[in-house]
Amino acid sequence: MTGMRGLTVRWSLADAPDGVEAALATYVVDTSHARFTGMDGLSYKTWRLVPGEWFEGCYVFTDDAARAAFEASFRDVAAESPGSQIIGSSPVLIEPCQVVSIAEGAAGFVAAPRA
Secondary structure, three states: OOOOEEEEEEEEEOOOOOOOHHHHHHHHHHHHHHOOOOOOOOOEEEEEEEEEEEEEEEEEEEOOHHHHHHHHHHHHHHHOHHHHHHHOOOOOOEEEOOOOOOOOOOOOOOOOOOO
């Protein structure tokens, strides 16, 4: 297998304040989506959430070097990142991962700030 160009960053929502899910969705739509759209070295990012359980950013980079550079810079500010500020705690997981394959379905892929 080749490189580890994926990265998962997950926060627990177990002790997060009421309304955190709406606040996170607003942050993604108003700020975060634009920050990552067109980012050098990033193929795509998805934001995932299970209410009351966790919020997560899933990144796929163009290569290992881009992933490693982003991970290193994020680790330096993870506790102060916007997600941590909104949730009230640091990520519980910052994990590089192997991207085995990517398939695009017949419906195609639409990049949008709100899914």
